[in-house]
Amino acid sequence: MANGFQGRCAPKPLPAAEILSSYFSYDPLTGIIVWKPQAGKNQRWNTQFAGQEAGCIAPNGYKQIRLNGEGLRYHRVAWALLHRDCPTDVWIDHANGDPLDNRASNLRLASRSENARNAKRRDGCRLPRGVKRHHRGVKFEAQIRTSPGKRIFLGLFDTPDAAHIAYRAAAIKYHGEFARFD
Structure with a gap:
């Protein structure tokens, strides 16, 4: 494929950074994304969610945010909020290998193979890597x-x-x- 991804591995495009920034704020030092108050939402929603961390941990170990019924990868939203863009033709890699650490200093662009090189080994491997x-x-x-x-x-x-x-x-x-x- 032209964008370098094959099959299901390609990340879904995110909403525009302007749309994301109307819903969320991102702290690059802590890596936390919080919901912003919404004028169009009822008071109950704002009381319950505004100022709270967005998202939850998905079964794959990564954080995910639901926005308008769509699942968004937390680290891709963080990248988009920080850089005002999130390319779909590259991966966003967690440099330290921790998928829950979404600080700006831990996120970097990577090719698919670079991202795989930085992946943790599966449980049960008895011999060292390589x-x-x-x-x-x-x-x-x-x-x-x-x-x-x-x-x-x-x-x-x-x-x-x-x-x-x-x-x-x-x-x-x-x-x-x-x-x-x-």
Whole structure:
């Protein structure tokens, strides 16, 4: 696809920043978005919601805000409020890997592969990132993915820790600021 996303991975376009800023205010130091009072809403709504943090934690672990029946990703709304725009052709990455930390200093633009490099590992992984047991079962293999479909073999090692050291060096070289080691 022209915008770099495939299938369901593409983020939905947000309402214009002017519309979002009429509903919400964003504190870039805390990462919190709060509802603004609404002139067209009844007093009960303003009493209950105005000044309160918007959104809730969705099952996927990210915060989400419902606006006019539409689910919006909290970090994308934060980006739009901060920068007055939220591009749909790139990802908004949480630099520290915490999807609940929406401070401006923790949000950055990323490609799909950069965002994936910074993803946390699934539970149940016993070996360090970038390490797997070699098919003969005695040594440990280190490898790194540098682009979709391209892996670089980094060597065979006697211990998982030695293999992980090789992975860490390669991750810094190939992934830069998006390198993640845990």
